[in-house]
Amino acid sequence: MKKNRTDSLWYLFFTFLKIGSISFGGFMSLISAVQKQVVDRDKLISNEEVLDGISLASVLPGPIAVNVVSFIGYRLKGIRGAIVCFIGILIPSFLLMLLLSALYQKFGNVPEFGSFFAGVLPAVAAIIISVAVGMIKKNVSDWKQIILVVLSGVVTYFSRSYFSTLLIIVFSGLAGYFLYRTKTVGSLQSSVYSLQSAVFRRQSAVFSWQSAVGSLLILIIILLVIIPEKETLVWLHRKIMLTFSSMSLSLFGGGYVAVPSMHKIIVDTLHWLTNKEFVDAIALGQVTPGPILVSATFIGYKLAGFFGALNATLSIFLPTAILMVICSRFLAKINNAPALKAAFKGLRPAIIGMILSAAVTILVSTGISYKTIILFLAILAVVIKYNPDTVFIIPVAGVIGLILL
Numbered sequence: 001m002k003k004n005r006t007d008s009l010w011y012l013f014f015t016f017l018k019i020g021s022i023s024f025g026g027f028m029s030l031i032s033a034v035q036k037q038v039v040d041r042d043k044l045i046s047n048e049e050v051l052d053g054i055s056l057a058s059v060l061p062g063p064i065a066v067n068v069v070s071f072i073g074y075r076l077k078g079i080r081g082a083i084v085c086f087i088g089i090l091i092p093s094f095l096l097m098l099l100l101s102a103l104y105q106k107f108g109n110v111p112e113f114g115s116f117f118a119g120v121l122p123a124v125a126a127i128i129i130s131v132a133v134g135m136i137k138k139n140v141s142d143w144k145q146i147i148l149v150v151l152s153g154v155v156t157y158f159s160r161s162y163f164s165t166l167l168i169i170v171f172s173g174l175a176g177y178f179l180y181r182t183k184t185v186g187s188l189q190s191s192v193y194s195l196q197s198a199v200f201r202r203q204s205a206v207f208s209w210q211s212a213v214g215s216l217l218i219l220i221i222i223l224l225v226i227i228p229e230k231e232t233l234v235w236l237h238r239k240i241m242l243t244f245s246s247m248s249l250s251l252f253g254g255g256y257v258a259v260p261s262m263h264k265i266i267v268d269t270l271h272w273l274t275n276k277e278f279v280d281a282i283a284l285g286q287v288t289p290g291p292i293l294v295s296a297t298f299i300g301y302k303l304a305g306f307f308g309a310l311n312a313t314l315s316i317f318l319p320t321a322i323l324m325v326i327c328s329r330f331l332a333k334i335n336n337a338p339a340l341k342a343a344f345k346g347l348r349p350a351i352i353g354m355i356l357s358a359a360v361t362i363l364v365s366t367g368i369s370y371k372t373i374i375l376f377l378a379i380l381a382v383v384i385k386y387n388p389d390t391v392f393i394i395p396v397a398g399v400i401g402l403i404l405l
Contacts, residue, residue: 009077009080009084013085017091019088020089020093020290021092021289022289028358028362029358029362030290031050033127034069036130038050038072040134040387044076045072045076047135051347052344053067053068053328056071059169060320061248062317062319063293063316063317066320067324068324069085070085070325071325073086090313097284097298101301104298118372119397121365122363122375123375123393124362125376130383132352135355139348148172148175148346151353152354153353153360156353172346172350174346176347180345181339237304237308240312240315241315243315244300245315245318247262262278263275266278281298296313296315299312379393
């Protein structure tokens with residue numbers, strides 16, 4: 001039987017490369033693009049698994065969008081799938097940020113993208129809402145879950161802190177467990193036993209290429225850590241790696257939550273950037289596709305050129321992606337536990353509420369006018385009725401913004 005073209009690492013790589021090129025507007029726009037391509041069009045993974053990945057990423061440190069992509073890659077093709085999807089999603093934003101960083105270093109300003117993004121952001125909001133509507137049809141089945149969607153959306157919109165996000169995750173998970181546990185067979189104890197068996201079950205192949213790669217990475221980290229404190233290029237790369245890795249592992253709640261702490265470390269403590277340069281770096285991170293924390297590329301480029309940019313980018317995204325894959329391995333093994341199934345019946349509506357809140361936030365941030373509303377409604381109608389590829393929607397919306405807005 002001929003192998004399906006979607007069932008290959010190359011297809012995954014180019015799919016996420018494309019998604020990474022058009023995902024303007026932050027974490028939820030990237031997830032929405034993934035949903036429309038990988039779930040709706042290619043049918044490689046289910047709605048439920050994507051929502052489970054978002055739930056897990058929301059309580060772990062690091063950039064949520066990249067962690068979810070790593071989760072999806074791991075579910076589809078194991079470790080290799082996670083690596084391929086991770087690289088594919090980051091390449092477009094990394095390369096564009098690299099180009100903008102070089103231009104900035106030469107000319108000292110930020111290019112104007114206002115009109116283009118005035119058209120792109122309503123389109124992003126429309127795509128996110130269409131995805132949320134599809135998720136509601138598949139994952140919300142009664143009034144209790146509708147209430148969870150509404151509560152989650154309202155709380156997320158008015159409170160942007162990580163603690164409110166964590167509170168929503170915990171509350172909705174507990175609500176799902178207590179509301180739906182009578183509809184499942186088993187108890188929380190069975191989930192605990194399943195988790196214990198998953199954690200302590202020995203694998204038959206102890207020594208594999210995965211452990212070899214992991215050992216090599218650990219060796220590199222140790223060698224970098226013990227380098228003497230001297231003002232050399234190697235010392236600078238070690239400083240970049242340790243700074244951005246520790247920042248990543250202590251980051252909860254997504255990219256925007258990290259901006260104040262990044263400012264304190266990069267500007268106030270290390271003096272790597274001036275205040276103006278830092279603000280411009282964040283602005284460039286917002287106008288490039290993909291995660292806002294690609295601003296790390298700008299910082300690394302200023303410090304040590306191309307390899308500094310590469311070091312900073314990998315250091316802020318890779319550690320938590322690895323953590324996400326490790327945790328997803330355990331989640332996959334206990335996913336059928338009755339208590340966990342009940343908890344996810346509460347978690348999934350809450351995540352959908354967060355997605356809807358993100359769409360409203362993006363739409364409001366464009367500056368509400370009759371032109372943006374008309375553009376938003378027109379794109380929403382087209383997306384819901386015809387389900388076109390987002391690779392066409394975003395550039396067209398940007399051109400409309402340049403002409404009309």
